[in-house]
Amino acid sequence: MSVNYPSAIIRRGLVHSLRFELAAILSIGVAFPVAMLAVIEGRLSSNAIGAVAWAQQSAVLNSILGVIVCACASLAILRRLRLFPGVAVAKSILPVAAMMFGALVAVITFFRLEHSNKLIIICFFSVVIARFGITALRSRSKGVVxxxxxxxxxxxxxxxxxxxxxxxxxxxxxxxxxxxxxxxxxxxxxxxxxxxxxxxxxxxxxxxxxxxxxxxxxGRVQIDHLSENSFGALVPSFAYQKIKRTVDVAISALLLPAILPVVAVCALAIKMDSGGPVFFRQRRMGFRGREFFVLKLRTMTEGHIGNDRDLSITQEGDKSITRVGGFLRRTRLDELPQVFNVLRGEMSWIGPRPEAVSLSQWYENQIAFYRYRHIVRPGITGWAQVNQGHVTNVDEVNRKLQYDFYYIKNLSYWIDGIIILKTIKVIISGFGSK
Incomplete structure (x- = not known):
């Protein structure tokens, strides 16, 4: 018995294979730039021996080895990223390549290795171009069937x-x-x-x-009932949570000197724009259901402690948002003071967004198993924030909860890395701000 399938589905295998990807990256991203520079060096020295001599220099050999490692590492990371939902691989190419080649430069600088800046720079752009070309071919073949x-x-x-x-x-x-x-x-x-x-x-x-x-x-989890069958395990990896906490503290300590001047400038702008305190504190529901006070830069003319459910929901075009506050919300700069919440262990850089206590209690009455999201530390940014943005009603909260549960179920450094890349896009675009 024969079955006729669309030809596009049958032909899609080549561009999705590891062999094709590796060959394209190494030939376009590494071999072609090296050959091109060798030809140029040969012409400059007016003989073929000059090209061979150039290629045999230790600086050139070190650079070639380094860019091959960078090309293969970026290939592995991007292949892994495409397995995660909500990730546009094309938007991750430049950050991933920059991260890999940045690490190469750091290693070269630390060990004072001989290298060719010209070769590394040209290979960087060649790898990025090759990667975009592969992604374009894949987008035409429609991905996995x-x-x-x-x-x-x-x-x-x-x-x-x-x-x-x-x-x-x-x-x-x-x-x-x-x-x-x-x-x-x-x-x-x-x-x-x-x-x-x-x-x-x-x-x-x-x-x-x-x-x-x-x-x-x-990128969401269907919420039928809270069970091991739905979530794999009701308790996420304790080992990773401990590692994540260590990383949170280290990053907070490193960024604090850079964050404080930015907060100071924002505080001055707030005082010049409207009367009232610079900071805003509100009771939020946190890790394991413990309440804490979240710290933010004030963006509204009137604040509240978090006991009023209606006041806790910021509506579209809220008139109480100040002129400076609107900018701080779009750029997420109002969240910077929460670095102190992270240092105190009340929050993480990445996790489900902590809700005001009044809202959390309301959601728990409206949505079964809402409290389960408190099994991990709340975050400054998170999976729901970069995929959905601000929510204002129970239906949207239910969808947000599906995102939160997906994050908890797949808690790992991979999904945290994806959230970081998507957060950069959110900050630039202002997605989901109110």
Missing amino acids: YALVPGGQVDLVIELSSAPVLLLSEPNLAALPDCAIVADLHADLEPKWERFLAEAAISGRPIYHFKQVWEAET
């Missing part, structure tokens, strides 16, 4: 617009192109589809439960 086994709730995956789907009509594994198989593994499937899944598993095909795909593509 999901082959859906009919039955159960797989229709939820069909509704997703972030990835192409292929609804299977016949259980024919031999005719199936390179793709991931998705099924509702909790549904009562027909025997022919059960046999199809068993054969697919034996052959090494990737098989996913539809909820895994929905979470991966939306």
